Amino acid sequence: MKVVDKKNLYHKSNLEIDQIFGFKDYALDLPDYPSDIFYTDGLTSAEALYSDYQDLLQIHTFLEEKKIKSFCDLGAGIGRAKILFDSLKSSFQSYSLEFVQQRHEEGKRVHKENQLSHEEGFIQCNLLTDPIPKCECYFIYLPVGEVLIKTMEKIKNLTLEEKCLIIAIESHGDLLSYLEKTHRHLSLRDRIPLSAKRHTEFIHIYEYQPKDNPSPLESDIFNHLDNRTNKDQPLRINFSEELSFWELWKKLRKRDEFQVLVEDQNGQWLADLKDSQFGIQPSTLETQYPQRIIPLSEIKAFVRAPLSWQELIRKRRNKEDGPLGEIRKLIVFPSPQVEFSRGQKRELETAWDWELFTTLGV
Numbered sequence: 114m115k116v117v118d119k120k121n122l123y124h125k126s127n128l129e130i131d132q133i134f135g136f137k138d139y140a141l142d143l144p145d146y147p148s149d150i151f152y153t154d155g156l157t158s159a160e161a162l163y164s165d166y167q168d169l170l171q172i173h174t175f176l177e178e179k180k181i182k183s184f185c186d187l188g189a190g191i192g193r194a195k196i197l198f199d200s201l202k203s204s205f206q207s208y209s210l211e212f213v214q215q216r217h218e219e220g221k222r223v224h225k226e227n228q229l230s231h232e233e234g235f236i237q238c239n240l241l242t243d244p245i246p247k248c249e250c251y252f253i254y255l256p257v258g259e260v261l262i263k264t265m266e267k268i269k270n271l272t273l274e275e276k277c278l279i280i281a282i283e284s285h286g287d288l289l290s291y292l293e294k295t296h297r298h299l300s301l302r303d304r305i306p307l308s309a310k311r312h313t314e315f316i317h318i319y320e321y322q323p324k325d326n327p328s329p330l331e332s333d334i335f336n337h338l339d340n341r342t343n344k345d346q347p348l349r350i351n352f353s354e355e356l357s358f359w360e361l362w363k364k365l366r367k368r369d370e371f372q373v374l375v376e377d378q379n380g381q382w383l384a385d386l387k388d389s390q391f392g393i394q395p396s397t398l399e400t401q402y403p404q405r406i407i408p409l410s411e412i413k414a415f416v417r418a419p420l421s422w423q424e425l426i427r428k429r430r431n432k433e434d435g436p437l438g439e440i441r442k443l444i445v446f447p448s449p450q451v452e453f454s455r456g457q458k459r460e461l462e463t464a465w466d467w468e469l470f471t472t473l474g475v
């Protein structure tokens with residue numbers, strides 16, 4: 114087995130260390146996988162796609178100092194972290210989870226050629242659908258999106274009642290704020306200066322203990338939703354703080370029946386939760402129907418609209434083109450109106466009556 118001396122790796126470039134391990138040059142610039150659910154947003158060069166060895170060396174020192182027993186790189190690329198850690202004869206077990214076959218296979222090949230142990234830690238899987246191993250520490254260098262949201266759900270379910278560490282490297286400028294704003298009981302434990310040029314200057318290390326998650330208020334709301342059979346009943350869900358908003362958003366956006374109630378200087382209107390995303394600008398929600406970036410300060414509640422509004426909501430989602438264009442805003446105050454893509458508004462006969470609504474939350 115090839116064991117590398119850590120001292121000899123400091124100050125070496127990524128290329129030099131890749132050559133020590135025997136990565137093939139082409140493997141470092143493997144093209145992105147051609148599907149929009151995967152990592153397809155331009156990070157094609159090895160510099161951007163894979164972590165810097167000098168940063169991985171710092172992480173290694175941290176993990177050894179903290180006597181961590183298991184580490185998992187979630188979306189591991191060519192497995193630089195596992196290969197490095199195994200070659201340093203670490204006292205912890207490393208997992209390398211990657212979807213793209215070429216990346217996974219190149220990592221496995223290099224691992225094998227270096228005669229490193231724990232080959233079983235190389236797992237080709239899809240973080241969207243496959244389980245992840247239970248570990249004491251997870252490493253995340255991913256953009257905010259469905260893969261991250263699902264992955265965090267998995268960590269949460271595995272870690273309930275226990276603690277784990279999450280090591281995060283900022284990828285597109287919104288990862289750290291997403292983690293901090295949407296996960297209760299995630300507390301910053303350490304920051305290590307980064308060698309690689311990234312959106313922030315530090316590797317962030319969080320402690321995560323999702324024990325009391327969700328809050329009692331959120332549990333009440335979900336119990337209520339789960340026990341209700343009447344999905345036609347108009348519903349208004351209020352929230353008091355940003356963390357609650359994101360906790361509710363993570364669950365409600367999947368149910369296909371909720372809108373957010375937005376209030377700005379012109380009145381109140383509905384934006385669809387379906388296909389909405391964590392906004393890259395701080396404290397914003399990016400909606401698709403209509404396409405807007407909405408500051409959270411303008412979002413007053415989640416609502417399930419009355420049945421009489423469902424047809425309009427459906428047409429807006431389907432982007433149906435009428436004489437005035439597609440539906441943009443569904444306005445509820447000062448009077449029910451539809452705003453179309455060509456700018457005109459039309460009054461609606463369908464009333465919006467808050468008295469018909471059940472209200473949950475504060």
Ligand SMILES: C[S@@+](CC[C@H](N)C(=O)[O-])C[C@H]1O[C@@H](n2cnc3c(N)ncnc32)[C@H](O)[C@@H]1O
Nearest residue numbers: 152162163164188189190211212239240241254
């Ligand atoms: C930015 S790279 C980080 C690689 C590695 N963690 C590192 O720091 O060197 C993110 C990796 O996640 C992988 N990935 C994206 N979506 C995935 C999914 N659904 N399942 C497994 N891996 C995925 C990508 O293919 C890519 O190799």
